[in-house]
Amino acid sequence: MYRTHNCGELSKSNIGDEVVLSGWVQKSRDLGGMTFIDLRDRYGITQLVFNMESLPELCEQARKLGREYVIRAVGTVLERSNKNLKISTGDIEVDVKQLQVLSSSELPPFTIEDESDGGDELRMKFRYLDLRRNPLQRNLHLRHKMAQEIRKYLDEQGFLEIETPYLIKSTPEGARDFVVPSRMNKGQFYALPQSPQTFKQLLMISGYDKYFQLVKCFRDEDLRADRQPEFTQIDCEMSFVEQEDVLNMFEGMIRHLLDKMRNVKIGNDFPRISYDEALRDYGTDKPDLRFSMKIREISRLVKGKGFMVFDKADYIGGIKVESCASYSRKQLDRLTDFVTQPQVGAKGLVYLKINEDGSYKSSVDKFFKEEDFRQWKDEFDAVEGDLLLILAGGKDESLFALSELRLEMGSRLGLRSNNEFKPLWVLDFPLLEWDGENNRYSAMHHPFTSARAEDLEFIESDPGKLRANAYDLVINGVEIGGGSIRIHDMKEQKQMFRNLGFSDEQAESQFGFLMEAFKYGAPPHGGIALGFDRLVALFGGSESIRDYIAFPKNNSGRDVMINSPSSISDKQLQELSVKLDIKDK
């Protein structure tokens, strides 16, 4: 038997017991007559003691153990004289009588500590060692618990977990598919699912009523930071529902998770704002509501006063930063640097300090009078001590830059705590967006999303005006996912494909089975898909998903630990009836 207890389990109540423990050597200390070893496993750390006086040979053996050796120790639980209040087993230690080395260890290439000395690349190559570190163990434990709680919630709400296939059909619409050559059907390919969208709609047509799945999805995209070619989705669909039903169901889920995982009760604090409102007030469709600092447009107030930058701009707007009128020249210069960096893209920054003494100080003092500044102050509901930061330019660009500036100020002022959670719904998205490159509309969510009934009058005349029955879930400025009420009528779906520039033949060859299915009694239905990796990271207090995935890939889509992708044999290629076609090598 390798152990009677794990390394996080023994307490005062075990004093006097003979126990067997197994685990990894975290560290050892020689104190003359005694050697102490911290023995580690997933559950905790227990101190082992070896006594030079009573068992000199054993103690010598213990002194030779290196870090990360795997050992088995038999001994007696004693009360510790120096208690360690930081660990659950800190009241006791184990006086070892027998020791067995189960595996030795070479010196690891980096330290297995909360803060490791290993660089990113090294830790990815030795991911199995990185995964030993406490922060990663905590992350994966959180992920496990969240997966169980999500399933529990959905099961209790009557959802059925139904597995959809991984070897499906390639559809050129949307992102790029990963494909899989078929050996038995030569020249043909499966595709890995970008999402189980059509299958979950078919399950609704099949009468399953409420479906869910935690499912891997795949997108062969050029990887931006923090995107993975394979990712996990909480995928759900419901029948006989309207938008309101879906929103309530998943508000409930987020509320349940925040309660269970973080002990955060959000009550009814789950705002719903429209896409237009989100852009107007926060400059983005994924606003961070942990702090207010709403954007105000002031074009009306500031134009025609002789300041050319404003006079020529389509849009002038800004934010009020409370109690920051005392910012120094240097601090304001840094903010100018921030907004003018290429990723933010503003041309410059106008500020107005509303000093404590009632005076004003602005970078555009010479163009505006005190009376003007008083108007600005009123517009922003500002008080003495506040700072206004103003950007001007094209509307979209200015709103984007203001959004970035707002987040930056939120961070600087400590208004974006990882322990606070502000979920919201963004609603009333446009159904279609104009794709200038291909000179046609494309679906903002996807081609199965229905239009709001009251907008249907525009379907022929001005499709750009149609709003979608679609919703995004945003938490702390992170888009966790979204969904929509789907089209469930074949004619409406066909019209939508035409709006999106599909020929009837294309629509038929790619989604014929879905439109065929609509012929046999399709219920009204809708659903949602949430990014599980991102949700876990957010709950863990991080915006980066990589450390919440056991074996992630790097930005070139490589797993550097197993060295994949890699070449395959000629025999494999022949069996699959494909050959390599590499020109520039």
Place this chain on the structure above:
Amino acid sequence: MYRTHNCGELSKSNIGDEVVLSGWVQKSRDLGGMTFIDLRDRYGITQLVFNMESLPELCEQARKLGREYVIRAVGTVLERSNKNLKISTGDIEVDVKQLQVLSSSELPPFTIEDESDGGDELRMKFRYLDLRRNPLQRNLHLRHKMAQEIRKYLDEQGFLEIETPYLIKSTPEGARDFVVPSRMNKGQFYALPQSPQTFKQLLMISGYDKYFQLVKCFRDEDLRADRQPEFTQIDCEMSFVEQEDVLNMFEGMIRHLLDKMRNVKIGNDFPRISYDEALRDYGTDKPDLRFSMKIREISRLVKGKGFMVFDKADYIGGIKVESCASYSRKQLDRLTDFVTQPQVGAKGLVYLKINEDGSYKSSVDKFFKEEDFRQWKDEFDAVEGDLLLILAGGKDESLFALSELRLEMGSRLGLRSNNEFKPLWVLDFPLLEWDGENNRYSAMHHPFTSARAEDLEFIESDPGKLRANAYDLVINGVEIGGGSIRIHDMKEQKQMFRNLGFSDEQAESQFGFLMEAFKYGAPPHGGIALGFDRLVALFGGSESIRDYIAFPKNNSGRDVMINSPSSISDKQLQELSVKLDIKDK
């Protein structure tokens, strides 16, 4: 609002309530003044009533509804005069006041009833309609519930659900991989996992202690009946365990599932038999223990009596079929036909009837005396009225044919009830089997399985003699899965790869990362993988998995519903740097 209740929910307590229901028209009946519609959803069926006298227009409208129309009805719950005891809502009906057609339906290509009139192929093409049928709804509901219970059990036992990657590395050992060309790493391929074997071992090395996952696995094999190219595995691994620990943990899981799903308590009835014993007594390593009918070898008794078939045979053995001495000539001929069919492969069948009057009747009467038959009778512990069925030939072939005959007799005698469950462990498998074709040993389980300590003396001299620390879980004659205690020592693993004919370079290039990981403190570990599709089918009372999978593929690996695999565009091929290489077209 589409509904206040579902179609399986209303009872006497709702009488007088105004309700809204939505669902599918299962069938309708016109009885002169009244029209009745059975409205169906996942939860049940509710009877709707339309009254010709009070609401003639509505009633006319109802009469026009076809099967599988999706409707919404508003009405009042009434007590039924003719109660239907077969359905949960049989006490009530809904007197409809308002009716809305949500979707019409064409006539389905087959009937949506428990027994459909549609052929296999048609039902696969319209799988979304087949999935509406009750038996399939029950199967997928069972699958959902089993998935939840399995996770619940493992979670409670301290297992962590950890997702392993789907885009991994191709390894020529074992079955054929499905591969995925990498666009970003030209000429290189990912492979889809045949199982997460190496990743779960790495997770043990990472200290996760207990891991599980319900995970899709992929094998590009020529599909036999009831094999799917993608299938779901319950994949588990544990650290610091011996074989006994793994067996106890998963006995517990099966016991839990049988209790929760089928209300079957098996107590301690969970036998463990060795591979040798299984072959000797049942002719197979996956015995069906719902009935005894053990095979006995009688070579010693019957040789040298002048019956050439026996005298020349390597093996003579048989089974005792209780109370079947009265079998007719015709019945016995049919059994001879059964054993001599090519799939069973015996040369002929010898019988001995032990008649109720104490006399004997045998197909080999002329070679044996009554005294001989008395010996046979004693050997089988037979009594008057029993029938002995004897086969002779090569040992392996005879045992196989006896195994088939035993199962056939079990079925004929009604000893193999779908409501009885007899799980067992088969242990002490050989570690290696000789691969005559490639003139080397291959791993019977897989190359990571450890040998039993007491057999290690044979590792150089006679590797074929090594027994594995491996175990198979068998229920009702179906192999549900298996596992082993793994090698956790780099040197031992290297030796194993050499035994299996790997060069050190091959071992390094394919499993280098695992052997590298062994250098840094690998705990002793072992695990198991169970076929989830098969386990669900078995619990559902079927040996066929197809109807327990929402969207299965056919025997050519095709999904005939979505028509996949299919060709992809030249642009996709170019981006992936591959081209088709089809010679015979």
